Amino acid sequence: MEEGKSVNALRIGLRLLVELRIPKIKRVMALQTMMRCIGKDAPLPLKKKLEHKAFSLLNEFTLPNSQYMFITLAVMGLCSHPLLKACSDRVIENIHGIPFWRLVHILQSCKDLQYRNTDLLNAIGNHVASTLAIWQVKQVMLFLVLFADLSFCHTELMDAFAKIVLAEPESLTLKDVLSVLRVYSLLNHRLDEDWAGHFLQTLSDGFELYLSKCSSLELLRGVYSLCLMAHYPQAAIHQLFQDSRLSELLSSANVHRESNKRMLQCIYLCLELENPSFARPANASIASPLLPSVTVNAEVQKAVDTTLGDSSLYRQGLVLKNIHFIDFEIALDQERKNAVPIPQDDEIGSDTNTQRVAVLCTPVSAFCLGTMHPKERLALKIRHLKVLGYHVVLVPVHEFGKLSEDERVEFLKSAIFAE
Numbered sequence: 473m474e475e476g477k478s479v480n481a482l483r484i485g486l487r488l489l490v491e492l493r494i495p496k497i498k499r500v501m502a503l504q505t506m507m508r509c510i511g512k513d514a515p516l517p518l519k520k521k522l523e524h525k526a527f528s529l530l531n532e533f534t535l536p537n538s539q540y541m542f543i544t545l546a547v548m549g550l551c552s553h554p555l556l557k558a559c560s561d562r563v564i565e566n567i568h569g570i571p572f573w574r575l576v577h578i579l580q581s582c583k584d585l586q587y588r589n590t591d592l593l594n595a596i597g598n599h600v601a602s603t604l605a606i607w608q609v610k611q612v613m614l615f616l617v618l619f620a621d622l623s624f625c626h627t628e629l630m631d632a633f634a635k636i637v638l639a640e641p642e643s644l645t646l647k648d649v650l651s652v653l654r655v656y657s658l659l660n661h662r663l664d665e666d667w668a669g670h671f672l673q674t675l676s677d678g679f680e681l682y683l684s685k686c687s688s689l690e691l692l693r694g695v696y697s698l699c700l701m702a703h704y705p706q707a708a709i710h711q712l713f714q715d716s717r718l719s720e721l722l723s724s725a726n727v728h729r730e731s732n733k734r735m736l737q738c739i740y741l742c743l744e745l746e747n748p749s750f751a752r753p754a755n756a757s758i759a760s761p762l763l764p765s766v767t768v769n770a771e772v773q774k775a776v777d778t779t780l781g782d783s784s785l786y787r788q789g790l791v792l793k794n795i796h797f798i799d800f801e802i803a804l805d806q807e808r809k810n811a812v813p814i815p816q817d818d819e820i821g822s823d824t825n826t827q828r829v830a831v832l833c834t835p836v837s838a839f840c841l842g843t844m845h846p847k848e849r850l851a852l853k854i855r856h857l858k859v860l861g862y863h864v865v866l867v868p869v870h871e872f873g874k875l876s877e878d879e880r881v882e883f884l885k886s887a888i889f890a891e
């Protein structure tokens with residue numbers, strides 16, 4: 473119905489009626505139906521009353537009720553951690569009896585609610601990995617895509633799926649190849665060295681088979697993912713650098729223009745630092761510098777000051793190669809025992825008697841869920857900084873904030889002056 477005074481009055485009346493009916497609800501299914509009907513637009517106090525009612529009926533939840541509560545809360549737009557935790561525990565206990573699409577709907581609801589329960593995700597990943605023979609390739613791929621959306625890396629499952637790709641590369645469509653590239657590059661998953669190169673080459677070959685069918689955006693995303701994994705498909709890169717492709721990607725009418733510029737600049741820098749023999753076209757500079765508007769973390773800066781004892785012994789807020797933000801840059805002597813001054817006009821790598829240290833303040837979102845394993849852009853930044861001669865120190869701000877001042881200084885000393 474169109475918005476108007478009558479519609480608003482009717483909506484208010486229905487909400488009042490729902491509030492009156494809540495105490496009388498005795499069945500879980502009836503409650504879940506009501507919760508879905510009120511939707512995301514309902515006032516928060518009403519959602520909370522429904523949440524409280526659901527929690528009071530928790531002992532009556534069947535396994536289907538527990539599974540369906542994920543979808544119900546996603547429809548409501550309410551991330552109720554107590555309810556989701558209780559339902560997750562029930563799902564984990566009965567994981568082998570839950571069919572494919574219900575598991576998918578649970579993961580999709582977790583994604584919509586941004587609910588990340590490592591126990592639940594591990595249980596689903598372990599279940600799929602241990603029963604891999606019963607799943608189709610596209611089913612496993614869907615699980616991996618949803619895991620990646622939740623920043624979750626199930627190492628065993630990703631290793632096993634990579635072997636499936638190697639065994640059946642011809643079964644992958646363009647969409648499949650792009651999905652696999654995105655998942656493995658986003659999570660920065662490190663395969664065994666014995667077959668990592670074979671896996672990347674297989675994906676690269678599969679991707680290049682579809683070059684004639686690729687849209688400009690698909691071409692960019694495919695090349696970007698491969699560059700994140702330090703693999704450079706020449707035919708695809710040459711096609712990406714065509715004037716017509718770049719013009720389309722960077723057109724002011726393109727809704728993805730800004731993200732396209734960021735991906736292109738990453739590709740250009742990867743080629744410059746890691747594959748300098750590749751002849752970049754003159755129009756490669758079309759992606760203008762992207763200077764991030766980031767400020768350094770005040771708590772970390774205070775600890776750096778205390779650790780070094782002199783604020784002149786570091787630089788802060790440095791933007792390297794117009795793309796990589798370094799919170800603090802420090803120079804150490806050859807023995808890596810003392811910090812030395814950095815001249816303002818100093819160039820990277822110009823002094824072989826010093827060791828450059830890049831201190832990076834990293835949010836929890838830069839790591840795979842529940843780990844300190846860097847994802848996508850952070851992994852690329854670390855790789856590039858090492859190529860440029862830096863020793864990289866990661867300061868996970870979500871953990872750093874829990875330390876006392878003495879512990880913070882001790883952490884920085886051991887990381888900065890590490891052998």
